[in-house]
């Protein structure tokens with residue numbers, strides 16, 4: 001049984017197709033990176049996999065738990081980092097994490113560990129809306145890893161991070177992968193994609209147009225393909 005199996009998921013908004021039927025699979029402890037220009041369909045795919053956006057067709061399953069027929073258990077397997085905050089800007093940093101911790105029965109100690117890991121302990125009483133872009137990203141990432149999920153879905157996690165935190169992020173992903181977690185994330189940073197990804201999926205205009213596997217996924221190859229697919 002494949003650990004994550006994405007089967008022909010698509011999204012059509014009124015008459016516009018944001019994502020054509022797309023499929024891929026991932027094994028335990030591997031990382032799939034979604035690359036592609038603006039509007040390629042990366043966020044749409046991640047939102048569908050996270051369960052927050054219903055697909056127009058297709059389905060996804062994690063360890064045999066199906067997105068449609070076993071939704072509750074499917075969702076339990078996932079940690080999702082969206083591309084921004086929505087209604088939680090007036091919470092403090094620690095209230096925000098406590099809020100998500102309460103859904104997943106995550107201990108207070110784990111919340112404190114995540115604050116520490118993301119360098120946010122001294123910001124815990126500040127309002128989310130007062131944080132810098134990079135700090136907001138770190139907090140959103142922290143929320144997604146709180147419950148140590150089997151599948152981690154991250155929408156442009158490195159967006160706004162300074163070089164120090166990009167490096168830390170890459171190291172954290174490697175450690176998380178070693179624990180057996182499946183990671184799927186989108187990025188415009190080809191060096192991060194090449195360093196962390198076991199597979200890179202290039203997307204363009206709502207389609208996965210190329211798959212690059214472990215052997216040939218150097219940063220140089222990834223950059224060349226990025227340029228090629230932009231044309």
Ligand SMILES: Nc1ncnc2c1ncn2[C@@H]1O[C@H](COP(=O)(O)OP(=O)(O)OP(=O)(O)O)[C@@H](O)[C@H]1O
Nearest residue numbers: 013016017018036037038039040041042043044045
């Ligand atoms: N709610 C919506 N209604 C209509 N069209 C949408 C909606 N959300 C996204 N789209 C369209 O779907 C397509 C894919 O968008 P998506 O946000 O998935 O791209 P992306 O690859 O994440 O882009 P970016 O790198 O800019 O974040 C785009 O053409 C976008 O305009």
